[in-house]
Amino acid sequence: xxTKQQLTERISTxxxxxxxxxTDTRVKILELFMRSNGALEHSDFEKLAGKSFDRVTVYRxxxxxxxxxxxxxxxxxxxxxxxxxxxxxxxxxxxxxxxVHFKCETCGHTTCLDETDVPNIQLPKGYAMHNxxxxxxGVCKSCK
Amino acid sequence: xxTKQQLTERISTxxxxxxxxxTDTRVKILELFMRSNGALEHSDFEKLAGKSFDRVTVYRxxxxxxxxxxxxxxxxxxxxxxxxxxxxxxxxxxxxxxxVHFKCETCGHTTCLDETDVPNIQLPKGYAMHNxxxxxxGVCKSCK
DNA sequence: TGTAATTTTGCAACAATGTTGCAAATAAAA
DNA sequence: TTTTATTTGCAACATTGTTGCAAAATTACA
Numbered sequence: 001x002x003t004k005q006q007l008t009e010r011i012s013t014x015x016x017x018x019x020x021x022x023t024d025t026r027v028k029i030l031e032l033f034m035r036s037n038g039a040l041e042h043s044d045f046e047k048l049a050g051k052s053f054d055r056v057t058v059y060r061x062x063x064x065x066x067x068x069x070x071x072x073x074x075x076x077x078x079x080x081x082x083x084x085x086x087x088x089x090x091x092x093x094x095x096x097x098x099x100v101h102f103k104c105e106t107c108g109h110t111t112c113l114d115e116t117d118v119p120n121i122q123l124p125k126g127y128a129m130h131n132x133x134x135x136x137x138g139v140c141k142s143c144k
Numbered sequence: 145x146x147t148k149q150q151l152t153e154r155i156s157t158x159x160x161x162x163x164x165x166x167t168d169t170r171v172k173i174l175e176l177f178m179r180s181n182g183a184l185e186h187s188d189f190e191k192l193a194g195k196s197f198d199r200v201t202v203y204r205x206x207x208x209x210x211x212x213x214x215x216x217x218x219x220x221x222x223x224x225x226x227x228x229x230x231x232x233x234x235x236x237x238x239x240x241x242x243x244v245h246f247k248c249e250t251c252g253h254t255t256c257l258d259e260t261d262v263p264n265i266q267l268p269k270g271y272a273m274h275n276x277x278x279x280x281x282g283v284c285k286s287c288k
Numbered sequence: 289t290g291t292a293a294t295t296t297t298g299c300a301a302c303a304a305t306g307t308t309g310c311a312a313a314t315a316a317a318a
Numbered sequence: 319t320t321t322t323a324t325t326t327g328c329a330a331c332a333t334t335g336t337t338g339c340a341a342a343a344t345t346a347c348a
Contacts, residue, residue: 001175019343021294021295021296021343021344022344023295023296023297023343023344024164024297024343025296025297026296041306042334042335043334054296054297054298054299055298055334055335055338056297056299056335056337057297058335059300059334059335060296060297070330073221073222074221074316075219075220075221075222075277075279076219076220076221077217077218077219077225077277078217078225079223079224079225079305079306079333079334080223081222081223090233092285099197100265100267101205102267102271105274113267113268114269115268116265116266116267116268119263119264119265120263121244121260121263121280122260123244123246123257123260123280123282124257124259124260125285126284126285126288127246127280127282127283127284127285128282128283128288129280129281129282130249130281130282130283131280131281131282132278132279132280132281133219133221133278133279133280133281134265134276134277135219135276136265136267136271136275136276136277137273137274137275137276137277138267138271138272138273138274138275139271139272139274140270140271141269141270141271144270144272146316163315164322165314165324165325166315166316167314167315167324167325167326168314168326169325169326170325186305186306187304187305198326198327198328199305199306199327200306200307200308200326200327200328201325201326201327203305203306203307204325204326205325223304223334223335272307289348290347290348291324291346291347291348292344292345292346292347292348293344293345293346293347294335294344294345294346295342295343295344295345296341296342296343296344297340297341297342297343298340298341298342299338299340300323300338300339301335301336301337301338302335302336302337302338303334303335303336303337304333304334304335304336305332305333305334305335306331306332306333306334307329307330307331307333308326308329308330308332309327309329309330309331310327310328311326311327311333312323312325312326312327312328313324313325313326313327314323314324314326315322315323315325315348316321316322316323316324317320317321317322317323317333318319318320318321318322
């Protein structure tokens with residue numbers, strides 16, 4: 001998985017490529033994303049990581065990452081908003097978010113199933129499709 | 145579509161079948177659902193319907209309807225929570241929510257595509273599937 | 289490397305949304 | 319009609335998200 005230094009380097013490159021300043025907050029939030037291998041919600045950032053972040057900064061950082069195509073949102077049925085890092089195909093103005101999200105009902109964790117394709121859906125006449133979001137609820141590997 | 149009286153009768157039956165008292169608030173909220181033919185969110189109930197409902201009552205009413213299987217939630221990528229009436233296959237402890245939801249990016253309206261089946265999804269080994277939620281974003285018939 | 293221009297951060301204050309306890313009002317049961 | 323059980327509305331509070339602005343950090347440039 002690489003050393004801590006390699007991770008930091010990878011993050012710096014990502015920020016530079018997105019034309020964003022490299023700041024402590026951005027680096028630490030991206031570290032959390034890269035390490036978690038799943039979806040994070042807002043409250044996770046205030047708890048985790050020893051240092052506690054200012055709420056406003058977290059909101060603005062996530063907003064910025066969204067706009068730059070670094071992260072994407074995952075649909076939920078409650079008021080929480082979940083985010084996960086995008087794969088390489090995502091760019092500033094186009095999210096290629098064609099994978100399936102899995103939410104475990106036992107541990108509550110949401111993961112991106114990158115290998116699982118979103119199947120084709122036949123819409124009724126007159127509807128134009130831009131984007132499909134799929135969330136599967138169930139029990140994950142670790143919880144069985 | 146039936147008269148107003150027929151609608152009221154249908155609603156009363158639904159409430160009685162769910163073992164719920166028939167109250168003004170519940171009847172009026174169900175009327176809104178039946179008439180809207182789409183998803184409603186919390187703020188819709190305070191605006192609509194001439195009479196304005198108490199916020200707390202709306203929250204509790206929606207919660208009750210959810211528990212009785214009268215309505216279901218629709219996943220969103222923001223903090224709003226959207227609800228729609230269930231079809232007949234839904235019961236108190238089992239939601240047969242196997243249809244596709246369509247969200248129009250132009251008018252913002254969310255509809256249930258009852259005729260559009262959720263396709264089968266092949267999960268990686270070790271994952272157990274309970275329920276699949278699909279939201280298609282695009283442009284609806286009326287907005288084209 | 290040091291300085292100026294730009295961007296980001298954190299605080300304060302506010303707005304919106306969701307929750308809880310309890311007494312009054314309403315609906316159902318007897 | 320009266321009693322019992324449920325539901326409602328208010329008040330107070332908790333949580334979550336937003337905006338303006340000055341201080342701090344980062345970047346650009348000499």
